[in-house]
Amino acid sequence: MAIEDRRQRERLARRRLITETARTLAEREGWNAVTTRRLSTEIEYSQPVLYKHFGSMEDIVEAVALEGFGELTEALRAARRDSPTPADQVARVAAAFSDFAAGNTALYDAMFTRSTRLHFGGTDETPTPLIEAFAELREAVAAVAGTRDVDTLTEVVWAALHGLVELDRNGRLRPGYAAERLQLLVEQIRGSTP
Amino acid sequence: MAIEDRRQRERLARRRLITETARTLAEREGWNAVTTRRLSTEIEYSQPVLYKHFGSMEDIVEAVALEGFGELTEALRAARRDSPTPADQVARVAAAFSDFAAGNTALYDAMFTRSTRLHFGGTDETPTPLIEAFAELREAVAAVAGTRDVDTLTEVVWAALHGLVELDRNGRLRPGYAAERLQLLVEQIRGSTP
DNA sequence: GCCCGGTAGTTAGCGTTGCTAGCATTAGCA
DNA sequence: TGCTAATGCTAGCAACGCTAACTACCGGGC
Secondary structure, three states: OHHHHHHHHHHHHHHHHHHHHHHHHHHHHOHHHOOHHHHHHHOOOOHHHHHHHOOOHHHHHHHHHHHHHHHHHHHHHHHHHOOOOHHHHHHHHHHHHHHHHHHOHHHHHHHHHHOOOOOOOOOOOOOHHHHHHHHHHHHHHHHHHOOOOHHHHHHHHHHHHHHHHHHHHOOOOOOOOHHHHHHHHHHHHHOOOO | OHHHHHHHHHHHHHHHHHHHHHHHHHHHHOHHHOOHHHHHHHOOOOHHHHHHHOOOHHHHHHHHHHHHHHHHHHHHHHHHHOOOOHHHHHHHHHHHHHHHHHHOHHHHHHHHHHOOOOOOOOOOOOOHHHHHHHHHHHHHHHHHHOOOOHHHHHHHHHHHHHHHHHHHHOOOOOOOOHHHHHHHHHHHHHOOOO
């Protein structure tokens, strides 16, 4: 069985090679540059090899997106951990979210605009990385929610953060005021929390 | 010169025929169905005719998006006009925004995710429909802003509304709770306004 | 040690995409 | 009536996602 193990190891390694190459290529030249041909030459294999690992180009983006949600979770968790008081968590986590988006443009794109199939609720199971990232924000929000419904409030904050990122990215907001917007948003959420 | 007038009228009519066909086709079958070939057969002209009016497919989407911003402005204006008190405008306008997005899926897509080139600030002039739509929301927000900076607050609300629409649309939020989210958002913005 | 089956990986190609060069045809003015 | 210019078409290019069909090779059975 050792031989089968080695094969599976190699398969996994190549799968990771594909997603990592796709990601770095996207980060460097944008997702439009990530074509099956370009990606295959970049990994020094022929095109059909991609399809041994993924059903379609979209599946590759989805794999990258999932990886991104894992990293986002880590970033939010670290921000929460480093907060001096629970009430500060929202501000820290919000900033971490914003920084993550700014520092991983293409990755964020894969996570939030490029992958249509990563759903939340519904019948089919939600991918755990998605749940975990959301849960981190929820914890931060819960500390200042007061009488407000935590789930709803978290969704609103989540949406507001995403909206800010996306509109800012597309030049739909005044440049140079990102920090002010983020601060104002956090103030609205914190309300009169100590 | 009457002949030249007629020609220009015809050109304009065909230009509108293109954008309207693109829009209805997108609304019916999604933007993926709007290819240059499909669109050209739909308007009963050959492909190159499209390029006599627009530089690229993206330009067509942009034209549709601009039209959409005009209609959005109208919708927000009407919502504001029908508000019983100025303090109610935010809620009405927010609902109008949400309804607009729900009722014009493809159009909203063209406006907010499909058109990358419609910028706000910066050196080049911002398209007026964009300014006007934003201004309507700004008026509504101003009525409850209090000591908060109106521009920043408007941008935050604008972003939150967009984020809610987009995440909801992609199944990233709990289905069936859109109204609650919207209400909670408005409450945060209104604060303790009478 | 030799053959044989399954896997790995390739080449070549299909249908479709956005976009364009270059040719007809028609309309308007002299 | 004949010339010019605009109008609109056919045909085709390069690149796209994806797949069929073939070769080479590795590993286990006699």
